[in-house]
Amino acid sequence: MKEGIHPAYREVCFVDLSNGFKFVTRSCAQTRETVTMEDGRELPLYKLETSSESHPFYTGTQKSIDNLGGRVEKFRNKFAKVGIKK
Template identity: 55%
Template sequence: MKKGIHPAGFRFVVFKDMSNGTSFLSRSTADTKETIKYEDGNEYPLVKLEISSTSHPFYTGQNVLVDTAGRIDKFKKRYEKKK
């Protein structure tokens, strides 16, 4: 690796997927104000994620069905009032 191009202040951080509650420990330079006690008993900074590989449909193999009919009805109702 080239020297001097990678950030220097990395530390262990717990990333928590808020959609399913899964958490994992990794190194990061991400700033955070919250901390959490991890499985090993130590306290680490916490970074909250909305989606990760444990909840993303591409990685889990579960497709999410989109209710297009419901979306169209909502759109028509919203703009029907403006006429």
């Protein structure tokens, strides 16, 4: 392999900002911050908006569009005639 052309592949701590969930995995993600883990290791820190711990699909709190009080049907009824040209 050529020297100097590959990104740094190392352990990185990812933290979910919505609930504070942390997990460590190997990544090439570029970071400027570091965090000290419970075991004393200092790792690069990458902040996430959402992860599997807070995403509605994975937590089972996702809502179905069909159950939102008939909004889809109201929209279809309201704009059904707009697409028809005579």
